[in-house]
Amino acid sequence: MKLFFFFVSTLIATLALTSSFNTERTVLTSPPALVCPALKAPLCGDFNNDGYLDIAYYGKCGNGANDCWRVHINKKDGTFHNAGNWGGDMWFKDSYNESKPVVGDFNKDGYADIAYYGKCGSGSDCWRVHINNKIGGFHNAGNWGGDMWFRGIKPVHIPLAGDFNNDGYTDIAYYGSCGSGKECWRVHINNKNGSFSNAGDWGADMWFKNSEFESTPIVGDFNKDGFSDIAYYGKCGNGADCWRVHINNKIGGFHNAGNWGADMWFQGSESVNTPMAADFNNDGFSDIAYYGKCGNGTECWRVHINNKIGGFHNAGNWGADMWFEGSQPKNLPMAE
Numbered sequence: 037m038k039l040f041f042f043f044v045s046t047l048i049a050t051l052a053l054t055s056s057f058n059t060e061r062t063v064l065t066s067p068p069a070l071v072c073p074a075l076k077a078p079l080c081g082d083f084n085n086d087g088y089l090d091i092a093y094y095g096k097c098g099n100g101a102n103d104c105w106r107v108h109i110n111k112k113d114g115t116f117h118n119a120g121n122w123g124g125d126m127w128f129k130d131s132y133n134e135s136k137p138v139v140g141d142f143n144k145d146g147y148a149d150i151a152y153y154g155k156c157g158s159g160s161d162c163w164r165v166h167i168n169n170k171i172g173g174f175h176n177a178g179n180w181g182g183d184m185w186f187r188g189i190k191p192v193h194i195p196l197a198g199d200f201n202n203d204g205y206t207d208i209a210y211y212g213s214c215g216s217g218k219e220c221w222r223v224h225i226n227n228k229n230g231s232f233s234n235a236g237d238w239g240a241d242m243w244f245k246n247s248e249f250e251s252t253p254i255v256g257d258f259n260k261d262g263f264s265d266i267a268y269y270g271k272c273g274n275g276a277d278c279w280r281v282h283i284n285n286k287i288g289g290f291h292n293a294g295n296w297g298a299d300m301w302f303q304g305s306e307s308v309n310t311p312m313a314a315d316f317n318n319d320g321f322s323d324i325a326y327y328g329k330c331g332n333g334t335e336c337w338r339v340h341i342n343n344k345i346g347g348f349h350n351a352g353n354w355g356a357d358m359w360f361e362g363s364q365p366k367n368l369p370m371a372e
Contacts, residue, residue, distance in 0.1 A: 074136030074194065075128055081139040081148030083122075083168060088112055092150065094137065097121040105150065105166065105174055125176040129153045129161060132189040138197035140206025142180075142226060143167055150174065151208065153184060153195060163208065163224065163232055183234040185213045185222060190247040191310070198255040198264030200238075200284060201225055208232060209266065211242065211253060221266065221282065221290055241292040245269045245277060249310045250302045256313035256322025258296075258342060259283055266290060267324065269300060269311060279324065279340065279348055299350040301329045301338060308360050316354075317341055324348060327358065 075094050083090045088110035095106035097119075104124050108116035128135045129152075137152040147168035154164035156179040163181055166174035186193050195210045205226035212222035214237040221239055224232035244251045245268075253268040263284035270280035272295040279297055282290035302309045311326040321342035328338030330353040337355055340348035 074133045075131055077136060079137060079139045079150065082146075083107055083148045084109055084172075085146040085170075086110075086112075090148075091116060092122070092139070094126065095119070120172060122173045123166070123176070125166070127155045127164060127177070129155060130189075133191055133194045134184075134186045134189055134210070136194045138195050138208065140197040140208075141204075142206050143230070144204045144228075145170070149206075151180070151197070153186075178230060181224070181231045181234070183224070185235070186210060187212050187219060188247070191249045191252045191307075192244050192247045192268070194252060196253060196255045196266065199262075200264045201288070202262045202286075203228075207264075209238070209255075236288060238289045239282070239292070241282070243271045243280060243293070245271060246305075248305050249307050250300075250305055250326070252310050254311055254313040254324070256324075257320075258313075258322050259346075260320045260344075261286070265322075267296070267313065269302075294346060296347045297340070297350070299340070301351070303327050303329055303335055319344070325354070 079092045080089050083092060090108060090110050092105055092107040095104060097104035102124060103126055105122040106119040107122045108119050111117055135153045137150050139148050139150060142149045142151060142165055147170055149165060149167050151163055151165040154162060156162035156164060161182050161184055162179045164177040165180045166177050169175050193211050195208050197206050197208055200207045200209060200223055205228055207224060207226050209221055209223040212220060214220035214222060219240050219242060220237045222235040223238045224235050227233050251269045253266050255264050255266060258265045258267060258281055263286055265281060265283050267279060267281040270278060272278035272280060277298050277300055278295045280293040281296045282293050285291050309327050311324050313322045313324055316323045316325060316339055321344055323339060323341050325337055325339040328336060330336035330338060335356050335358060336353045338351040339354045340351050343349050
């Protein structure tokens with residue numbers, strides 16, 4: 037079950053940090069920056085295993101005193117039910133991008149679950165996974181292991197859920213550090229018994245456009261081989277903008293990034309401009325869409341269809357009629 041979903045949440049906090057990311061093929065150090073927390077981002081998944089996508093998020097239930105997983109089940113008639121309370125028991129590592137919840141089928145039972153970088157036991161770092169109980173709720177979180185080494189707390193450092201070894205169990209990857217601290221794609225493979233393996237080094241060769249929302253990595257099956265790949269808005273060649281795609285090599289790593297074309301025109305650099313990966317034309321190949329500009333600069337859904345030969349077509353205008361409540365991460369678009 038492949039679930040590709042998307043991200044990030046409310047509030048802006050100021051924090052002094054040292055965050056490394058590759059925009060010039062060298063490690064850069066960021067000054068104190070504004071960082072958006074990711075906890076309340078909407079999540080897309082099939083939470084009741086009926087073949088229809090539902091929406092969940094970290095919210096409030098009852099009189100507002102209790103944190104809960106708030107789930108809107110798809111009514112199959114073009115609307116969602118009012119939200120149900122699917123339980124609590126959250127303990128996030130912090131409120132920044134590395135703690136963003138992700139959706140996947142972590143126990144391969146057909147029901148979407150939720151995982152995130154949190155704390156367990158006496159406060160040790162862990163992958164905290166809420167398994168779907170199949171009766172309209174999530175179990176209390178289980179400790180699925182640790183061994184995290186995030187490279188920073190910017191949008192480019194969010195965790196990514198995908199099936200990176202094509203075994204039907206969802207794994208977790210992120211832009212992190214390996215070995216002596218070099219940058220890497222750090223992948224925790226699902227060991228199929230209620231935990232993740234320690235992270236493996238799946239290669240590097242990153243060159244992000246920047247460290248903000250429009251450069252957020254996304255997961256998709258871009259070559260239709262059943263193995264999850266990673267793409268992002270980056271730079272190629274002599275520094276030209278490009279869609280940079282790391283294809284899964286099927287032996288525990290990613291190939292160096294390929295240049296899959298350009299023709300980007302983002303509407304801005306806020307959370308609502310985060311790219312999304314999904315199969316928008318139902319051909320089995322993942323495409324990329326985002327809130328951008330078209331024509332003479334009017335806002336539009338800008339979609340780059342996969343050309344099936346290692347690139348994306350120039351973007352098409354897929355319509356508009358947006359009306360976001362704001363630009364905070366809780367308004368983030370999603371795709372499956």
